[in-house]
Amino acid sequence: MTVALDTTAGPGDDSAAEESTLLLRVLGALLREDVVGLRTRTTPLERPDGRWLRLPADPAAGALLLPVGPDGYQSADAARLPLLVRESDGARLTTVDEVIAALRALADPLDRPGFDAFAQECRQTLATMRLHARTADELADELTQRHGSSSATWTGLEGGLGFDAVAARLDHPVYPTARGRSGLDEAQLRSYAPEFRPDFALRWLAVPRAALTVPGGPAALPDCWPTPARLGLPHLGGSHLALPVHPLTLGAPLRDALRETGLEHDAVLSERQLLTVTPTLSMRTVAVDADPRLHLKLPLATATLGLRNRRTIKPRTLIDGAAGQRLLETVLAREPRFAASVLQADETVYAHAGHELLAVLCRRYPEGLEGSTVVPMAALLAQAPGGRLVVDELADRYYGGDPLALLDAFLTLLFDWQTTLFGYGIGLESHQQNISLVLTEGPHGTRLRLLFKDNDAPRLNTVRLRDTLGADAPDPAEFADPRILAADDQPVLDLFATITVHLCAGSYAFGLARHGRAPLGTLLDLVRDRLAEAVERLGTAPGDPGAALRSYVLDAPHLPVKAMVSAGTLLTKERSGAADINKHYTTGPNYLLPTGTSR
Structure with missing residues (x-):
């Protein structure tokens, strides 16, 4: 482009x-x-x-x-x-x-x-x-009008859209050109990008029912789903179903997709625009204005985080997301101590026509979040209206003005959950964009929960899964992407280090130190201590899951690091050898080693 x-x-x-x-x-x-x-x-x-x-x-x-x-x-x-x-x-x-x-x-x-x-x-x-620099004041005014002047008062999933907007103007911890979106001009960004907090209406494509895969059938689709009659196509009511189309996918991308699937003569694009939505941080996922708990993930013909990191939706990822969710529900049922602190969005409802531009995921969030602050981790170091960091404003409301107390609380819960998953043989690609903190004021102080989404690209040690879950272990055939499955811990360890440690912990230690909130050594000691406590609970005798984590993450001289630019843009897959451009690694120093070793 x-x-x-x-x-x-x-x-x-x-x-x-x-x-x-x-x-x-x-x-x-x-x-x-x-x-x-x-x-x-x-x-x-x-x-x-x-x-x-x-x-x-x-x-x-x-x-x-x-x-x-x-x-x-x-x-x-x-x-x-x-x-x-x-x-x-x-x-x-x-x-x-x-x-x-x-x-x-x-x-x-x-x-x-x-x-x-x-x-x-x-x-x-x-x-x-x-x-972004030219429009910073413009966004601040927009967010203040919609949500309030302090981000600490932005509540519920609707308030979360304000956090998405400020997070979209923050650089990625690793990828240097993350704010760029290939091929989009200023008018398109203002109309459809989260950093401008716009609203827009979706377009709809009537697709023959026989060409669509909809697990659970049409009845599983949200109540707001338009019929062909509502789209001005009553003659297709018995033969077609509606599929939402992002306005940026109209034109040549949509025509090409229909031609490639043989649907160019049978699918009909309605002229009506229905369902007003707001883009979330990922841009291709939009929140339905009339139903804040419902988000629709729609394919876009653009790329971010690398030329080859296209924002389309491969049908197999929808299958894998649903299978991943079922697996996590199985673990939660066995780990009741997380029942009140780990939340998941439902991602089992989707539709696709066998093409990466003809698909939709209907993500449904849990009930009861209206009075809580729901903030994606990616927004914590962003600037709120007025120039203060989001983490500082939230710390003022929930943690007595101490951002380190907030960091301590979410690291404790995050590491406890992620190491527990590792004990089952599960590694999640739950980076900053895919985890939200849910903060609630209560009679006994602040309650912190973690809300997860987009679990379609895990790494699973199938041997450990069978050993821990027995008959409840998923059939490997439930997952469409063979790269998800492994016979050992290595891919799971790589994901734990590069996602949970680097992006969800280390980046905040270095970020808060850069902003002067505490010395770097103090922050890194906090990360190491909380991770070590979580690892200890898994057992550290030879053969225990905790021993593998301690050896590979806490005590290793180097940690794996994503080589995102090389795999995503600079080199072809043949030249880089990357089986997955988002899981292609080099190495970097282990900043978690005790003081005097690597610091």
Whole structure:
């Protein structure tokens, strides 16, 4: 797709600062992933202003010099100013195009198209960053009018949409260009992206019943589902069912999908727009305004977190999400101590026509959340209207003004649940976007619960599952994606480290330290202590699940780290070897080792 946002700086844009901010993240990610040998082919140099890395280049261009400083989160080093320098003439490369072009020249010719795509991705992200900067006050006013001036008063699932909006303007902890969405222009972002808190109506496609897979039949679909008659197509009432279509999927993407499925002559697009919705943080998932408990996940013909990370919905993920939910319900039934603290959205109702652009998931949230604050973890370090961090405003209301107390509470519950799942052989891809904190004031203080969704890409140790669940273990045939199933702990451990530890714990320790809420060592000790307590409950004798977690996560010299840029954009699957672009790893330092070892 072409970059549709205006990528030039407008009047008043602090374009140089924004580009430097982006490039520091980009170079940090490329260094972490050892792109063109930034980790393994470089020679360290000590200079008066600190350490630099010298990367050999071709004789004509000379070497490239990259100034670095300590990182520690998922890489030993982080890029720093003055960005990339050409040794031959001392020229500083300070723009997206200059930096990516210099690194592209060192790449294998087979990989250079990926560098071109990544440069485009960077430009899209830079344009989005500038758009966000220009419209920050606009969003604050919109959220204040809709939800109130303090995020601590945003309650229920409707209030959660305000948290989604501020989270959408926050950078991803790992992926450097997460704010960019390929091919969308400003008008489309304002109309459909969560960071603008818009409302819009869905379009509907009447699809022959015989072409649709709807587990449970049409009666399982939500009560708000329109009939063909409501869509102005009464003659199709007995033969067709309605399938929602996101407005951004109209046009060529929808026509291509219908042609590929042979439905171009039998499916009918209604001219009527029905069901007003609001985008959530994932953008492709929308909340139904008239029924806040109902969210619809709809395929989009765009990509985020990498060129190959398309926002479509493969039918098999719907099958796997329902199977994953059933498995988690089985575990919850055996672990009653989590009955009041771990909540799940229902994801068993869906429909698809055998194509990744002709599908919908009908996600139903639990009842009784109206008086609680429901905040996705991804929003905690975002800015609320007025400029304060969400975590600070929530800490004021629920934890006596202490954000570390809030962190302590959610880490304790999160690690307890996730290590319990590991004991069964289960690892969830429950990252910051897929977990919400549910905070409720009660007579005995604050009650914290965790709300999970999108459990369609777990990793399962089938041997441990059979050993722990016996006859209740799922039939492997229930899962459509064979990558979910493994015969040992390794894929489960990788997921636990990269998702639960890095994204849901470590990122907050480093983030709160960056914001000055506590020393980094104090925050990392808290993460390690709470994880160690949870691991101990699994048993740490040889062969116990806790022993595997302790060895692989708490005591290992290095931890797995997602190589998201390489697998998602720079390299083809054939070149990267990634079976799953979201589960392709390199390694980084273990920041959980006791003080004096890695800190």
